Amino acid sequence: MFESFEIPSLAFHEAVIHPAFADILPQGFPYQGTLNEFTLMDNVKTKKPIVDIRRAKNIMQRRDASCDIIYKKVFGATTRMISVEEVYGATQFCRNEFYQGALKDWRAKDPLFGEKILPYFQQALNTDIASNSYFGDVDRVTLVTDEWSTNIFDGVFKWIKKYITAGLIPAAQTIAIADATNYYAVGGPAAAYALLKSMYEKQPVLMGAYTDAQKAFYVSKEIASAYEDYLTAVGAANGNISYTTEGIKILKFKGIPVLVEEIWTPIITQIKGASGFAAVLTLRGNFVFATDKEYGEGEDGKTALEVWYEKKEMTWFYRMFLKAGTQIALPEFVVVALSDWA
DSSP states (O other): OOOOEEEEEEHHHHIIIHHHSSSOOOOOOSOOTTTTTTEEEEEESSSSEEESSSSSOOOOOOOOOSSOOOOOOOOOOEEEEEEEEEEEEEEEHHHHHSSGGGGGTTOOOOHHHHHHHHHHHHHHHHHHHHHHHHHHHHOOOTTTTOSSSSSSSSSSSHHHHHHHHSSSSGGGGGEETTTTTTTSSHHHHHHHHHHHHHHHHTOOOOOOOOGGGGGEEEHHHHHHHHHHHHHHHHTOTTTTTETTTTOOOOEEEEEEEEEEETEEEEEHHHHHHOOOOOEEEETTOEEEEEOOOOHHHHEEEEEEEEEETTTTTTTTEEEEEEEEEEEESSSSGGEEEEOOOO
Protein backbone atom coordinates (compact mmCIF):
# COMPACT_ATOMS: atom_id res chain seq x y z
CA MET A 1 0.00 0.00 0.00
CA PHE A 2 1.36 3.44 -0.97
CA GLU A 3 1.57 5.58 2.19
CA SER A 4 1.75 9.28 2.98
CA PHE A 5 5.21 10.62 3.75
CA GLU A 6 7.33 13.74 4.15
CA ILE A 7 10.93 14.35 3.08
CA PRO A 8 12.99 17.00 4.93
CA SER A 9 14.79 19.62 2.88
CA LEU A 10 18.31 18.17 3.11
CA ALA A 11 17.18 14.66 2.17
CA PHE A 12 15.10 16.12 -0.68
CA HIS A 13 18.15 17.98 -1.98
CA GLU A 14 20.25 14.83 -1.88
CA ALA A 15 17.55 12.58 -3.40
CA VAL A 16 16.00 14.87 -6.03
CA ILE A 17 17.84 18.15 -6.70
CA HIS A 18 21.49 17.06 -6.48
CA PRO A 19 21.06 14.00 -8.78
CA ALA A 20 19.63 16.29 -11.46
CA PHE A 21 22.98 18.09 -11.53
CA ALA A 22 25.26 15.12 -10.79
CA ASP A 23 27.50 13.28 -13.23
CA ILE A 24 25.50 10.23 -14.29
CA LEU A 25 27.64 9.01 -17.20
CA PRO A 26 31.17 7.58 -17.20
CA GLN A 27 33.97 9.82 -15.97
CA GLY A 28 35.58 11.70 -18.83
CA PHE A 29 32.47 11.76 -20.99
CA PRO A 30 32.00 15.32 -22.20
CA TYR A 31 28.35 15.81 -21.30
CA GLN A 32 26.01 14.51 -18.60
CA GLY A 33 22.75 16.19 -19.54
CA THR A 34 21.10 19.59 -19.65
CA LEU A 35 21.56 20.44 -15.97
CA ASN A 36 24.85 18.70 -15.36
CA GLU A 37 27.00 21.43 -16.92
CA PHE A 38 25.87 23.89 -14.24
CA THR A 39 27.97 24.62 -11.17
CA LEU A 40 25.68 23.90 -8.21
CA MET A 41 25.62 26.28 -5.22
CA ASP A 42 23.44 24.67 -2.55
CA ASN A 43 23.74 27.10 0.39
CA VAL A 44 22.24 30.34 -0.96
CA LYS A 45 19.66 31.71 1.51
CA THR A 46 18.78 34.88 -0.42
CA LYS A 47 21.83 36.00 -2.41
CA LYS A 48 25.55 35.37 -2.42
CA PRO A 49 28.65 36.50 -4.40
CA ILE A 50 29.83 34.28 -7.25
CA VAL A 51 33.16 32.57 -6.64
CA ASP A 52 35.68 33.26 -9.40
CA ILE A 53 36.22 29.95 -11.24
CA ARG A 54 39.20 31.10 -13.29
CA ARG A 55 42.32 28.96 -13.14
CA ALA A 56 44.56 29.87 -10.21
CA LYS A 57 47.85 31.50 -11.26
CA ASN A 58 50.39 34.16 -10.35
CA ILE A 59 51.01 32.80 -6.85
CA MET A 60 54.72 31.90 -7.19
CA GLN A 61 57.12 34.31 -5.48
CA ARG A 62 60.89 34.69 -5.01
CA ARG A 63 62.25 33.71 -1.63
CA ASP A 64 64.22 36.44 0.16
CA ALA A 65 66.41 36.53 3.27
CA SER A 66 63.49 37.08 5.67
CA CYS A 67 61.19 34.53 7.28
CA ASP A 68 58.12 36.31 5.98
CA ILE A 69 55.73 34.30 3.80
CA ILE A 70 53.08 36.16 1.81
CA TYR A 71 49.95 34.12 1.30
CA LYS A 72 47.85 34.84 -1.78
CA LYS A 73 44.26 33.80 -2.34
CA VAL A 74 43.65 30.96 -4.76
CA PHE A 75 40.00 31.91 -5.29
CA GLY A 76 38.12 35.15 -4.85
CA ALA A 77 34.59 36.44 -5.10
CA THR A 78 33.49 38.54 -8.03
CA THR A 79 31.14 41.51 -7.74
CA ARG A 80 28.36 39.45 -9.33
CA MET A 81 25.71 38.11 -6.98
CA ILE A 82 23.46 35.11 -7.37
CA SER A 83 20.02 35.21 -5.78
CA VAL A 84 17.23 32.68 -5.38
CA GLU A 85 13.46 32.69 -5.68
CA GLU A 86 11.20 30.69 -3.39
CA VAL A 87 9.24 28.36 -5.66
CA TYR A 88 6.95 25.37 -5.28
CA GLY A 89 5.27 22.62 -7.22
CA ALA A 90 1.94 21.04 -6.34
CA THR A 91 -0.31 18.52 -8.00
CA GLN A 92 -3.01 15.98 -7.20
CA PHE A 93 -4.07 12.62 -8.57
CA CYS A 94 -7.23 10.63 -8.13
CA ARG A 95 -7.18 6.85 -8.55
CA ASN A 96 -10.23 6.95 -10.81
CA GLU A 97 -8.42 9.41 -13.10
CA PHE A 98 -5.26 7.31 -13.18
CA TYR A 99 -6.80 3.86 -13.64
CA GLN A 100 -8.56 4.35 -16.96
CA GLY A 101 -8.62 2.28 -20.12
CA ALA A 102 -6.18 -0.61 -20.03
CA LEU A 103 -5.21 0.28 -16.44
CA LYS A 104 -8.69 -0.36 -14.98
CA ASP A 105 -7.74 -3.90 -13.98
CA TRP A 106 -4.97 -2.45 -11.79
CA ARG A 107 -7.22 -0.18 -9.73
CA ALA A 108 -6.80 -2.21 -6.54
CA LYS A 109 -3.03 -2.48 -6.93
CA ASP A 110 -1.96 0.71 -5.19
CA PRO A 111 1.81 0.03 -5.40
CA LEU A 112 1.60 0.53 -9.17
CA PHE A 113 -0.07 3.88 -8.59
CA GLY A 114 2.55 5.04 -6.11
CA GLU A 115 5.49 3.81 -8.14
CA LYS A 116 4.29 5.64 -11.26
CA ILE A 117 2.99 8.97 -9.97
CA LEU A 118 5.92 10.01 -7.78
CA PRO A 119 8.49 9.59 -10.60
CA TYR A 120 6.16 11.62 -12.89
CA PHE A 121 6.13 14.38 -10.29
CA GLN A 122 9.92 14.29 -9.93
CA GLN A 123 10.45 14.27 -13.70
CA ALA A 124 8.11 17.25 -14.12
CA LEU A 125 10.03 19.10 -11.41
CA ASN A 126 13.39 18.46 -13.08
CA THR A 127 12.01 19.48 -16.48
CA ASP A 128 10.75 22.79 -15.07
CA ILE A 129 14.09 23.43 -13.36
CA ALA A 130 15.90 22.78 -16.66
CA SER A 131 13.63 24.99 -18.79
CA ASN A 132 13.82 27.89 -16.34
CA SER A 133 17.55 27.46 -15.72
CA TYR A 134 18.14 28.37 -19.36
CA PHE A 135 15.08 30.36 -20.48
CA GLY A 136 13.45 31.60 -17.29
CA ASP A 137 12.33 35.24 -17.19
CA VAL A 138 10.12 36.36 -14.30
CA ASP A 139 8.89 39.26 -16.44
CA ARG A 140 7.65 36.98 -19.25
CA VAL A 141 3.91 36.52 -19.66
CA THR A 142 3.11 32.92 -20.49
CA LEU A 143 -0.03 31.24 -21.79
CA VAL A 144 -1.89 28.40 -20.09
CA THR A 145 -1.34 26.43 -23.29
CA ASP A 146 2.46 26.70 -23.02
CA GLU A 147 4.11 23.31 -22.74
CA TRP A 148 7.31 24.61 -21.17
CA SER A 149 7.70 26.61 -17.94
CA THR A 150 9.76 29.76 -18.58
CA ASN A 151 8.86 32.46 -16.03
CA ILE A 152 9.45 31.02 -12.56
CA PHE A 153 13.01 32.29 -12.02
CA ASP A 154 15.55 34.05 -14.26
CA GLY A 155 17.69 31.77 -16.43
CA VAL A 156 21.10 32.11 -18.04
CA PHE A 157 19.83 33.44 -21.38
CA LYS A 158 18.24 36.38 -19.58
CA TRP A 159 21.60 37.01 -17.91
CA ILE A 160 23.36 36.70 -21.27
CA LYS A 161 21.10 39.36 -22.76
CA LYS A 162 21.63 41.62 -19.73
CA TYR A 163 25.40 41.27 -20.00
CA ILE A 164 25.32 41.98 -23.74
CA THR A 165 23.37 45.18 -23.05
CA ALA A 166 25.80 46.13 -20.25
CA GLY A 167 28.83 45.41 -22.44
CA LEU A 168 30.21 42.65 -20.19
CA ILE A 169 29.72 40.34 -23.16
CA PRO A 170 31.19 42.45 -25.98
CA ALA A 171 29.21 42.82 -29.20
CA ALA A 172 32.17 41.25 -30.99
CA GLN A 173 31.37 38.00 -29.12
CA THR A 174 27.78 37.82 -30.35
CA ILE A 175 26.19 36.48 -33.53
CA ALA A 176 22.60 36.87 -34.74
CA ILE A 177 21.11 33.72 -36.28
CA ALA A 178 18.81 34.80 -39.12
CA ASP A 179 15.14 33.86 -38.87
CA ALA A 180 15.26 32.15 -42.24
CA THR A 181 18.02 29.76 -41.19
CA ASN A 182 17.19 26.11 -41.86
CA TYR A 183 19.97 23.74 -40.81
CA TYR A 184 18.20 20.80 -42.46
CA ALA A 185 18.02 22.49 -45.88
CA VAL A 186 20.65 22.49 -48.61
CA GLY A 187 23.55 24.54 -47.29
CA GLY A 188 22.56 23.84 -43.68
CA PRO A 189 25.64 21.71 -42.88
CA ALA A 190 27.99 24.38 -44.25
CA ALA A 191 26.09 27.04 -42.30
CA ALA A 192 26.47 25.05 -39.07
CA TYR A 193 30.22 24.69 -39.64
CA ALA A 194 30.54 28.38 -40.44
CA LEU A 195 28.66 29.29 -37.26
CA LEU A 196 30.92 27.21 -35.00
CA LYS A 197 34.02 28.51 -36.83
CA SER A 198 32.93 32.12 -36.34
CA MET A 199 32.21 31.52 -32.64
CA TYR A 200 35.61 29.86 -32.20
CA GLU A 201 37.33 32.86 -33.79
CA LYS A 202 35.41 35.29 -31.57
CA GLN A 203 36.82 33.86 -28.34
CA PRO A 204 38.46 36.54 -26.17
CA VAL A 205 42.22 36.24 -25.91
CA LEU A 206 42.16 35.15 -22.26
CA MET A 207 40.02 32.11 -23.12
CA GLY A 208 43.03 30.83 -25.04
CA ALA A 209 44.71 30.07 -21.71
CA TYR A 210 42.19 27.31 -21.11
CA THR A 211 42.44 23.85 -22.62
CA ASP A 212 39.91 22.54 -25.13
CA ALA A 213 38.58 20.16 -22.48
CA GLN A 214 37.77 23.12 -20.20
CA LYS A 215 35.51 24.69 -22.84
CA ALA A 216 32.37 23.57 -24.64
CA PHE A 217 29.90 24.55 -27.32
CA TYR A 218 26.29 24.19 -26.15
CA VAL A 219 24.05 24.11 -29.20
CA SER A 220 20.53 23.44 -30.43
CA LYS A 221 20.13 19.91 -31.74
CA GLU A 222 19.72 21.07 -35.35
CA ILE A 223 23.08 22.84 -35.33
CA ALA A 224 24.89 19.77 -34.01
CA SER A 225 23.13 17.50 -36.52
CA ALA A 226 23.99 19.76 -39.45
CA TYR A 227 27.61 20.06 -38.28
CA GLU A 228 27.84 16.27 -38.11
CA ASP A 229 26.49 16.09 -41.69
CA TYR A 230 29.16 18.59 -42.74
CA LEU A 231 31.95 16.51 -41.21
CA THR A 232 30.68 13.42 -42.98
CA ALA A 233 30.33 15.21 -46.32
CA VAL A 234 33.88 16.61 -46.29
CA GLY A 235 35.44 13.46 -44.88
CA ALA A 236 36.50 15.10 -41.61
CA ALA A 237 34.67 12.81 -39.17
CA ASN A 238 37.84 11.17 -37.84
CA GLY A 239 38.91 12.98 -34.69
CA ASN A 240 35.72 15.05 -34.62
CA ILE A 241 33.18 12.25 -34.18
CA SER A 242 33.88 9.44 -31.76
CA TYR A 243 31.98 7.11 -29.44
CA THR A 244 32.35 6.03 -25.82
CA THR A 245 32.51 2.34 -24.96
CA GLU A 246 28.79 2.65 -24.17
CA GLY A 247 28.16 3.80 -27.75
CA ILE A 248 27.45 7.43 -26.87
CA LYS A 249 28.45 9.86 -29.60
CA ILE A 250 31.04 12.57 -28.91
CA LEU A 251 31.15 15.53 -31.30
CA LYS A 252 33.99 18.09 -31.34
CA PHE A 253 35.04 21.27 -33.14
CA LYS A 254 38.81 21.88 -33.08
CA GLY A 255 39.03 19.71 -30.00
CA ILE A 256 36.22 21.48 -28.12
CA PRO A 257 33.16 19.32 -27.26
CA VAL A 258 29.94 20.23 -29.10
CA LEU A 259 27.15 19.40 -26.66
CA VAL A 260 23.54 19.05 -27.76
CA GLU A 261 20.81 20.80 -25.78
CA GLU A 262 17.68 18.85 -26.70
CA ILE A 263 15.20 21.23 -25.06
CA TRP A 264 16.44 24.49 -26.58
CA THR A 265 14.67 24.45 -29.95
CA PRO A 266 11.17 23.61 -28.68
CA ILE A 267 11.40 26.20 -25.93
CA ILE A 268 12.70 28.92 -28.26
CA THR A 269 9.89 28.04 -30.69
CA GLN A 270 7.33 28.43 -27.88
CA ILE A 271 8.73 31.81 -26.81
CA LYS A 272 9.34 33.13 -30.30
CA GLY A 273 6.28 31.69 -31.98
CA ALA A 274 8.52 30.40 -34.79
CA SER A 275 11.57 28.20 -35.08
CA GLY A 276 14.78 29.52 -33.57
CA PHE A 277 18.18 28.31 -32.40
CA ALA A 278 20.98 29.09 -29.99
CA ALA A 279 24.65 28.27 -29.50
CA VAL A 280 27.01 29.22 -26.67
CA LEU A 281 30.77 28.76 -26.42
CA THR A 282 32.04 29.16 -22.87
CA LEU A 283 33.94 27.54 -20.03
CA ARG A 284 32.42 24.39 -18.62
CA GLY A 285 30.76 25.08 -15.28
CA ASN A 286 30.39 28.79 -16.11
CA PHE A 287 26.61 28.56 -15.67
CA VAL A 288 25.66 28.53 -11.99
CA PHE A 289 22.48 27.17 -10.36
CA ALA A 290 21.73 28.24 -6.80
CA THR A 291 19.47 26.65 -4.24
CA ASP A 292 19.21 26.26 -0.47
CA LYS A 293 19.40 22.65 0.64
CA GLU A 294 17.98 23.57 4.06
CA TYR A 295 14.88 25.36 2.76
CA GLY A 296 11.43 23.91 3.23
CA GLU A 297 8.01 24.66 4.66
CA GLY A 298 5.51 22.80 6.80
CA GLU A 299 5.30 22.86 10.60
CA ASP A 300 9.05 22.57 11.05
CA GLY A 301 9.94 24.91 8.19
CA LYS A 302 12.22 22.24 6.72
CA THR A 303 9.86 19.94 4.82
CA ALA A 304 10.64 20.04 1.10
CA LEU A 305 8.40 17.25 -0.23
CA GLU A 306 5.05 16.08 1.10
CA VAL A 307 2.79 13.30 -0.18
CA TRP A 308 -0.53 12.56 1.52
CA TYR A 309 -4.00 11.13 0.91
CA GLU A 310 -7.27 12.96 1.58
CA LYS A 311 -10.04 10.45 2.22
CA LYS A 312 -12.80 13.02 1.75
CA GLU A 313 -11.62 13.83 -1.76
CA MET A 314 -10.23 10.34 -2.51
CA THR A 315 -7.16 12.12 -3.88
CA TRP A 316 -3.39 11.95 -3.41
CA PHE A 317 -1.62 15.29 -3.05
CA TYR A 318 2.04 16.03 -3.88
CA ARG A 319 3.72 19.25 -2.81
CA MET A 320 7.34 20.39 -2.90
CA PHE A 321 9.21 23.59 -2.02
CA LEU A 322 12.65 24.83 -3.02
CA LYS A 323 14.73 27.89 -3.84
CA ALA A 324 16.19 28.39 -7.30
CA GLY A 325 18.22 30.94 -9.23
CA THR A 326 20.95 31.16 -11.87
CA GLN A 327 23.91 33.33 -12.76
CA ILE A 328 26.97 33.34 -15.05
CA ALA A 329 30.29 33.26 -13.22
CA LEU A 330 32.37 34.82 -16.03
CA PRO A 331 30.18 36.50 -18.66
CA GLU A 332 33.27 37.90 -20.40
CA PHE A 333 34.08 34.30 -21.39
CA VAL A 334 30.86 33.78 -23.31
CA VAL A 335 30.51 33.73 -27.11
CA VAL A 336 26.87 33.45 -28.10
CA ALA A 337 24.78 33.03 -31.26
CA LEU A 338 21.03 33.57 -30.94
CA SER A 339 17.87 33.77 -32.93
CA ASP A 340 15.86 36.81 -31.86
CA TRP A 341 13.20 36.13 -29.24
CA ALA A 342 11.48 38.23 -26.61
